[in-house]
Amino acid sequence: METVFTILFNGISLSSILLLAAIGLSVTFGLMRVINMAHGEFIMIGSYTTFLVQNFFIAFLPKSAFDFYYPVAIIFSFLVSALFGCILERLIIKRLYGRETDSILATWGISLFLQQLARSIFGAPNVNVSSPSVLNGNLEIMGVAMTYKRLFIIFLVIVCLAFMYILMYKTSYGKKVRATMQNRAMAQCLGIKTNHIDTFTFAIGSGLAGVAGCALCLLGSVGPSLGQNYIIDAFMVVVLGGVGKLSGAIAGALLIGMSNATIQFGTSANIAKAIVLILVILFLQKKPQGLFTIHSRALDE
Numbered sequence: 001m002e003t004v005f006t007i008l009f010n011g012i013s014l015s016s017i018l019l020l021a022a023i024g025l026s027v028t029f030g031l032m033r034v035i036n037m038a039h040g041e042f043i044m045i046g047s048y049t050t051f052l053v054q055n056f057f058i059a060f061l062p063k064s065a066f067d068f069y070y071p072v073a074i075i076f077s078f079l080v081s082a083l084f085g086c087i088l089e090r091l092i093i094k095r096l097y098g099r100e101t102d103s104i105l106a107t108w109g110i111s112l113f114l115q116q117l118a119r120s121i122f123g124a125p126n127v128n129v130s131s132p133s134v135l136n137g138n139l140e141i142m143g144v145a146m147t148y149k150r151l152f153i154i155f156l157v158i159v160c161l162a163f164m165y166i167l168m169y170k171t172s173y174g175k176k177v178r179a180t181m182q183n184r185a186m187a188q189c190l191g192i193k194t195n196h197i198d199t200f201t202f203a204i205g206s207g208l209a210g211v212a213g214c215a216l217c218l219l220g221s222v223g224p225s226l227g228q229n230y231i232i233d234a235f236m237v238v239v240l241g242g243v244g245k246l247s248g249a250i251a252g253a254l255l256i257g258m259s260n261a262t263i264q265f266g267t268s269a270n271i272a273k274a275i276v277l278i279l280v281i282l283f284l285q286k287k288p289q290g291l292f293t294i295h296s297r298a299l300d301e
Contacts, residue, residue: 002143007261013150015257016157017219019249020212022234023164024205026249027177029238034093035100037107039234040227041114042206045084046077046213047222048122051129067132070214074156077214078207085206089199097198111228118224126221135218149218156215160208164246167204177201240280242290251291256280 025039050073057069088110096103135152138145168174179187180194188194209227216226233256241252256276264272284290 081210
């Protein structure tokens with residue numbers, strides 16, 4: 001039972017990280033049909049924002065206030081990444097709607113530019129972020145040592161999911177986003193300013209990626225290529241779960257995370273990733289639209 005609970009916790013922990021990285025990508029990909037290869041760099045921006053907030057607290061505030069830097073860093077990671085996303089959408093992304101191949105090339109170039117910009121500003125070596133003292137330590141249940149850091153990340157994912165659910169399904173803005181996603185032309189005819197919806201939604205998706213970067217600071221050092229370690233897995237989550245569906249992103253993250261943890265227990269991390277990738281490819285051969293799909297007359301054409 002101890003082994004089972006260890007695999008279960010590791011799987012849920014990995015799933016939460018993947019979901020946090022993919023939740024914003026799921027909405028923007030479903031809305032705009034733009035394959036944003038620079039999404040990982042928004043994760044990196046969130047991580048470096050956390051690093052800067054930490055240094056500000058160290059330099060200008062008393063030591064007793066240090067633990068409060070992390071809640072502030074979460075907010076600033078969201079805002080800074082959202083601002084970068086808004087600028088990127090206005091300058092480049094809006095010209096690439098419906099052009100998947102062009103969007104891959106353009107956003108890949110943006111990805112390389114942002115990585116090099118980070119190297120120029122912060123240097124090539126990774127930098128370290130100290131976690132708040134309250135998150136140091138483990139919680140042991142039934143022989144399984146669960147770190148407070150990973151438990152906090154799971155809690156943070158639940159908060160982000162609740163935020164997205166309320167925004168998408170309980171507000172008028174969410175109705176406009178779903179209408180634009182299902183039938184853009186009809187939404188425009190009904191007076192919805194779809195260009196504003198695109199910008200705001202892309203900014204929110206980028207901001208959530210920044211929150212993911214802030215969370216990843218708890219697990220390791222921060223470097224210019226941090227986002228590249230998660231972008232492929234994030235796309236796998238989105239495609240496996242179904243584009244544009246929040247429930248699909250959750251299911252996709254759980255399947256990939258639990259599969260990785262289970263296979264990795266008897267093999268290695270690289271072999272587990274390769275096997276999971278093969279399984280996802282085989283599944284998509286049978287059901288290319290993913291686990292959950294949005295049905296509408298416009299999308300079925």
